[in-house]
Amino acid sequence: MSVILQVSSLVKRFGALTAVNDVSFSIRQGSCFGLLGPNGAGKTTTIEMMEGIKTPDSGTILYRGEALGQQFRNEAGIMFQTTALQEFITVREIMVQFSRFYPDTYGIDELAERYALGEFLNQDTRKLSGGQKQRLLLAMALINKPKIMFLDEPTTGLDPQSRRNLWKQVQQVKEEGATILLTTHYMEEAYELCDEIAIMDHGRIIAHDAPDALLAAHFDDVVLQIQAADIPREIGEREFQAIYHNDSAHIVTGDVNETIEHLLRFDIPLDHLRIRARNLEDLFLELTGKELRG
Ligand SMILES: Nc1ncnc2c1ncn2[C@@H]1O[C@H](COP(=O)(O)OP(=O)(O)OP(=O)(O)O)[C@@H](O)[C@H]1O
Ligand SMILES: [Mg+2]
Structure with a gap:
């Protein structure tokens, strides 16, 4: 073109x-x-x-x-x-x-x-x-x-x-x-x-x-979202560098298998686990350091 x-x-x-x-x-x-x-x-x-x-x-x-x-x-x-x-x-x-x-x-x-x-x-x-x-x-x-x-x-x-x-x-x-x-x-x-x-x-x-x-080009990882109630904050933050937001804990990982095994070792229920790909919002935040509309 x-x-x-x-x-x-x-x-x-x-x-x-x-x-x-x-x-x-x-x-x-x-x-x-x-x-x-x-x-x-x-x-x-x-x-x-x-x-x-x-x-x-x-x-x-x-x-x-x-x-x-x-x-x-x-x-x-x-x-x-x-x-x-x-x-x-x-x-x-x-x-x-x-x-x-x-x-x-x-x-x-x-x-x-x-x-x-x-x-x-x-x-x-x-x-x-x-x-x-x-x-x-x-x-x-x-x-x-x-x-x-x-x-x-x-x-x-x-x-x-x-x-x-x-x-x-x-x-x-x-x-x-x-x-x-x-x-x-x-x-x-x-x-x-x-x-x-x-x-x-x-x-x-x-x-x-x-x-x-x-x-x-910017991401080779995904975000695991777990109900905050399912993963005690102290374990989430120490073991998984989880970020808590509203009722969810967000874990960024480049190795989903390994992270899930790790979660299971702590008996974290995975019934509400969601995996999402990185999106433009993540990229925007990473590059500008600013929340949208912030
Ligand atoms: N006429 C003007 N006189 C002085 N400063 C200006 C003028 N127009 C824009 N600016 C400044 O230039 C910068 C860029 O403004 P601009 O309007 O291009 O931003 P923008 O990316 O469109 O922002 P937004 O998302 O808020 O619309 C801002 O700091 C703004 O205050
Ligand atoms: Mg504008």
Whole structure:
């Protein structure tokens, strides 16, 4: 697959703070690229430079091999992390207004049907719930039939059902050939949607690869979860370096057979034993040392 967007040695400073510090990566056409990282890592600043909204202090951004220009503006769809919708106008009016910026757009009714906005079309934008507003913003980002989409935390604040619906919509847009750049704090979302992820911290990319490749490179162990009531804390911590969390004891091991034999020597009941593979949440924690959203 060819590269559609390439970022090289991007730097952005705000006074003494270097918010984006020498960031480079490229996005393959038709793929979904995820930018992850704790609050303040520099994701939005990076994405806004790529959108052409913020000017980098140094570094280059190439879209289809050229500097960002009119073609990019026509082909890019943007969903900001926060958007103030114009008030005192209806959903339909705002969509019509927005579509006037572009030469080639979807019809409003077509989009409204696809994103289940039909019943809100004539409602004032102030009366939308958080999730309805999010759906409207996604529909607006799609109005110009974008070839590349920027989605900055598209599912923050959505209920689980709406989040999964938005995943489906993103997947559909991708199947239709669009390239997607996404930021998220939901590791499950990144795993589900992204072909590649880059983890940022303090303005730098600290890891970048396909999700499974990153997991394979960082972990060769699994987590055994046992009911805390089944394994006395004193034994768990001393013998297994278990970490107790809520009602579970978590034991990380690279040798499951050996650990289970060890548990049996202490007569630990294993009826409620669960084994889970390491996931992106573990990786995030290990690399950034920060709890999600912390
Ligand atoms: N306009 C600005 N002026 C000064 N500092 C800014 C500005 N915009 C961002 N920053 C700072 O730059 C850093 C990176 O911010 P950015 O919004 O890119 O983070 P983020 O990774 O998107 O975080 P979040 O997950 O909270 O959205 C933060 O320390 C932030 O305070
Ligand atoms: Mg942000």
